[in-house]
Amino acid sequence: MPEDLKDQNSGKKGLTALLEEVREEVKVLKEKAAEDVKTLKDPEKTQLYKSIFRVKHDDKPRSRALGVLSNVFLHLHPAKINRDAVAYNYTWGMGGITFYLFIVLTFTGALLMFYYHPSKVQAFRDILYLEHDVPFGKLLRNMHRWAAHLMIITVWLHMFRVFLTGSYKKPREFNWAVGVILMLLTMLLSFTGYLLPDDQLGFWAVTVGTNMARATPLLGHEGPFGAQLGMTPYNDVRFGLLGGSIVDSNALLRSYIWHCIAIPLIAATFMAVHFWRVRKDGGISGPSPVMLESEIKEERKF
Amino acid sequence: MDWAQLWEIASEPDNVPIVALLFLVPFYTFYAFRQAFANDRLIGQLEANPAMAKTHHRKVQPWKPGWDREIHVWPFLLRMEFLAAIIVTLILMIWSITLNAPLEEPSNPTLTMNPAKAPWYFLGLQEMLVYFDPWMAGVVLPTLILVGLMAIPYLDANPLGNGYYTFKQRKFAIMAFVFGFLVLWLSMVIIGTFIRGPGWMWFWPGQTWDHNRLIFEANRDLPDIFHITSAPGKGIFGAIVVGLYTILMATFFHKLFTLTPFNRRIYKRMSLIQYVTLQLFLIIMMTLPVKILIRQLFRIKYVWITPWFNI
Numbered sequence: 001m002p003e004d005l006k007d008q009n010s011g012k013k014g015l016t017a018l019l020e021e022v023r024e025e026v027k028v029l030k031e032k033a034a035e036d037v038k039t040l041k042d043p044e045k046t047q048l049y050k051s052i053f054r055v056k057h058d059d060k061p062r063s064r065a066l067g068v069l070s071n072v073f074l075h076l077h078p079a080k081i082n083r084d085a086v087a088y089n090y091t092w093g094m095g096g097i098t099f100y101l102f103i104v105l106t107f108t109g110a111l112l113m114f115y116y117h118p119s120k121v122q123a124f125r126d127i128l129y130l131e132h133d134v135p136f137g138k139l140l141r142n143m144h145r146w147a148a149h150l151m152i153i154t155v156w157l158h159m160f161r162v163f164l165t166g167s168y169k170k171p172r173e174f175n176w177a178v179g180v181i182l183m184l185l186t187m188l189l190s191f192t193g194y195l196l197p198d199d200q201l202g203f204w205a206v207t208v209g210t211n212m213a214r215a216t217p218l219l220g221h222e223g224p225f226g227a228q229l230g231m232t233p234y235n236d237v238r239f240g241l242l243g244g245s246i247v248d249s250n251a252l253l254r255s256y257i258w259h260c261i262a263i264p265l266i267a268a269t270f271m272a273v274h275f276w277r278v279r280k281d282g283g284i285s286g287p288s289p290v291m292l293e294s295e296i297k298e299e300r301k302f
Numbered sequence: 303m304d305w306a307q308l309w310e311i312a313s314e315p316d317n318v319p320i321v322a323l324l325f326l327v328p329f330y331t332f333y334a335f336r337q338a339f340a341n342d343r344l345i346g347q348l349e350a351n352p353a354m355a356k357t358h359h360r361k362v363q364p365w366k367p368g369w370d371r372e373i374h375v376w377p378f379l380l381r382m383e384f385l386a387a388i389i390v391t392l393i394l395m396i397w398s399i400t401l402n403a404p405l406e407e408p409s410n411p412t413l414t415m416n417p418a419k420a421p422w423y424f425l426g427l428q429e430m431l432v433y434f435d436p437w438m439a440g441v442v443l444p445t446l447i448l449v450g451l452m453a454i455p456y457l458d459a460n461p462l463g464n465g466y467y468t469f470k471q472r473k474f475a476i477m478a479f480v481f482g483f484l485v486l487w488l489s490m491v492i493i494g495t496f497i498r499g500p501g502w503m504w505f506w507p508g509q510t511w512d513h514n515r516l517i518f519e520a521n522r523d524l525p526d527i528f529h530i531t532s533a534p535g536k537g538i539f540g541a542i543v544v545g546l547y548t549i550l551m552a553t554f555f556h557k558l559f560t561l562t563p564f565n566r567r568i569y570k571r572m573s574l575i576q577y578v579t580l581q582l583f584l585i586i587m588m589t590l591p592v593k594i595l596i597r598q599l600f601r602i603k604y605v606w607i608t609p610w611f612n613i
């Protein structure tokens with residue numbers, strides 16, 4: 001058979017074979033598609049899903065535990081917890097709510113920073129601009145303000161509950177001290193924010209507040225032994241706080257930096273320690289079984 | 303009764319948190335003490351019945367054999383946290399839509415606000431300024447409050463009541479804290495908000511704020527009453543009075559602290575340093591109500607006058 005004929009022949013044969021092949025391919029594709037549809041109905045089996053979540057999300061105890069432990073946001077939690085501790089009446093959720101408010105404040109605060117300049121010329125106008133022109137600016141400012149107030153209330157109530165449940169007792173003594181510092185930082189955060197709108201309210205509140213620093217013993221020019229140590233209005237602790245002898249542009253800038261950068265960072269650090277210690281001290285203190293007077297071991301604990 | 307004045311103060315947006323406190327604090331106090339008394343009843347039963355103490359699960363919460371003592375965080379805790387976040391967000395949203403954050407005139411150093419009030423959470427300190435000089439009210443006492451709070455776990459030698467609400471087992475600690483937190487701190491915040499008007503003068507709730515009101519307070523110092531005029535005399539006299547006060551208070555607290563056999567047992571567990579530190583903080587805490595009393599009853603301003611500081 002001549003070469004070209006052979007070719008023709010095989011060409012004919014090739015066509016049917018090709019068709020056959022295509023049909024075969026399509027069948028495989030169809031099967032694959034069907035399989036894909038099946039996995040789509042069950043996304044937990046996909047590589048994408050597994051790569052993100054790492055563990056199965058079914059209601060097996062092991063998966064539930066792993067789901068908490070292997071998630072960066074949830075891993076502060078233990079896998080299991082005292083059955084009575086999840087009831088609202090023990091912790092009142094106050095620590096958690098305080099932390100949530102801190103997150104809300106960070107978020108709204110960052111958005112406010114887009115519109116605010118810490119300078120005497122601009123600050124007050126920026127607030128007016130926020131209130132009247134920025135979309136949702138008023139809501140943003142209100143939320144930041146009220147969340148700050150609410151956070152102080154919840155911090156106080158959290159401390160009250162920790163005291164009343166005796167949760168500062170062994171082994172949680174140190175975490176209570178960390179908490180006291182967190183409470184101070186929360187109040188300082190609110191206070192440094194008060195000056196930022198640069199209105200009469202904040203100005204006079206901060207004036208009254210920092211005037212007390214004049215009277216710091218040893219370090220203030222009006223405080224006991226201050227004058228004897230060479231303190232004047234221009235070198236004492238109040239001067240250091242305000243960056244001047246009056247509440248003015250330097251004070252605005254200083255409170256801005258404390259408010260937006262320094263104290264949030266310090267507070268976040270202390271919170272990390274606080275939460276870490278809650279876990280390391282054995283989780284939430286209770287509700288634990290009551291102890292009786294007859295069960296006190298006679299040893300001094302100091 | 304000037305209701306408009308009262309409403310004006312209570313409805314001022316920045317005062318809403320304090321109005322909220324007026325409801326929240328009594329509610330949570332009630333909520334805690336209800337559980338404390340329930341636990342106290344259980345403790346009473348268990349103490350009366352040692353056999354029961356051996357077998358009982360020792361909580362007021364229900365428990366049956368076979369129940370797990372621990373439950374999964376997911377979903378039982380996480381769903382609560384999620385719910386709490388939603389509720390808090392809703393409250394904040396509604397609050398922010400209905401009430402605007404205050405904005406006064408631009409700051410003006412030449413135009414004094416009257417009254418110039420600190421933010422509400424510092425009103426306790428500002429109120430203390432009435433009774434103490436700024437170095438005490440603004441610096442020393444706040445520092446001592448913080449240090450004292452941090453010291454609590456190291457001063458409380460009572461091992462009972464760790465992890466459950468109780469009153470019976472921690473009477474002294476709870477009464478001291480409630481006195482400091484509710485009676486001293488919170489009531490000062492409320493006085494600062496609702497009662498202090500122009501010139502930081504006392505206006506009863508509903509009394510109109512009169513900006514021209516003058517009060518002739520003939521305050522005097524304790525040494526004046528005893529006709530002590532020389533500076534060294536005043537210094538020595540004041541030191542003696544303060545010393546006497548300290549001894550008196552210490553005796554009072556010692557009597558109170560060792561009142562019951564149980565408390566005497568706790569007292570035995572304490573080291574000397576622990577006990578002296580505890581006494582110091584309590585004595586210093588009591589200077590506030592004592593100074594309020596001698597001011598209101600006898601118009602006495604200072605007790606101890608020295609060239610460097612006055613108390």
Ligand code: HEM
Nearest residue numbers: 091095096098099159167175176179180182183283284285
């Ligand atoms: C920014 C402030 C704070 C945040 C975000 C915070 C957060 C938390 C959270 C989430 C918990 C877990 C239990 C709960 O929700 O009650 C907790 C527990 C605790 N907190 Fe705080 N807290 C703060 C301030 C304080 C303060 C002011 C104190 C005390 C003076 C304090 C002392 C403690 C102690 C001792 C525990 C362990 C309680 C237990 O095991 O029952 N914290 N905190």
